[in-house]
Amino acid sequence: MSKPAGSPKYIPFESMAVGQIQNFGAYEVTETEVIEFAKKYDPQFFHLDREAAKHSLFGGLCASGWHTCAMTMSMMVENMDKTGCSLGSPGVDDLRWIKPVYPGDILSVSMEVLETRPSKSRPNIGFVTSKVTVSNQHKIAVMEFISKGIFPRTE
C-alpha cells in the first residue's frame, strides 16, 4: 500500500482544471470498527454503546466525525495510488458533519476542483482547492470539506 521512497507519482498542477470531478471509493462502515475507533479516540456514549445511543440525538450508534474523516482519507489514498498524489496539504476548511454515519453505511467520495492557482513565490508549485463530499449508499451527503493541495508544476 505504501509508495517506495522517492518515487511517488505526482499529479502535475497543469492537469488539474476547475470543474473536474473524481468519484471514488466504497468504504463499508462496521459496528466493530466504529466502537474500536471511539474507544481509542472519541469515547462518547453514542459512539460506543448501541443501546444507549438509541436515546441520543443521533438515534443510534454512529461513527465519530473524526473516524469519518479517517475513512475518507483511506479512500483518498487508495485513489491517489491509481491517479497520483499531491506534494502535501496545509489543511482543510469548512469541515461539516452533515448527517450521522451508521454501521452498515457504505461511504463514497466525490471531489470537485474549485480553484487552481500557481504559487507567486515558488514557480515550481501550484495550489488546488477542491470540494470533498462524502455520501452514503442512499446518495445522502454525510460530510463535506474544502481540501487544499500543493501540486508540482511541470511547465
Next chain:
Amino acid sequence: MSKPAGSPKYIPFESMAVGQIQNFGAYEVTETEVIEFAKKYDPQFFHLDREAAKHSLFGGLCASGWHTCAMTMSMMVENMDKTGCSLGSPGVDDLRWIKPVYPGDILSVSMEVLETRPSKSRPNIGFVTSKVTVSNQHKIAVMEFISKGIFPRTE
C-alpha cells in the same frame, strides 16, 4: 469512559465567555500507534516506514494529520468528562497541520473561546466558537482549528 445515556453533564451556554482559555491534555505519540493508524487510514510512506520517511519532506516518520485530529479529540473528550460537554458540533473551520508530529512528541491542547452567540431561532441553545491549538512538548504549535459547539441555555 462512556457516559450513561441521558445523563451527560452539559456546560451551560451562559458559563462560556470570550477570552476563556482551557489548557489540557498530554498525549504521547508512539511509533506503533502512528503506523497502526496509517496502515488503516492513511497509508502514505512517510506515515508507515521509518527509513523511507527520512527522505520525505517531513524528514522522518510522522503522524497522519487525521491521526493528530483523533489524538486531539481524545484529549478533548477526557477534558469534557471533567468539565462537561456540548450538545454536539456541526464541524470545524480552518484546520491547519502546521508542523509534523513525530513519535515521542507529547501533545497538549489549548482552547480559547472566540465568540458566543445565542441562537435566534432556538431560544434554548447557543453557539460557541473556539480556537483549538495543539502543541508539542517544545511548545510549538503543530495543529490548529476553529471549533464550533452547540450548548444548552439555562437562563
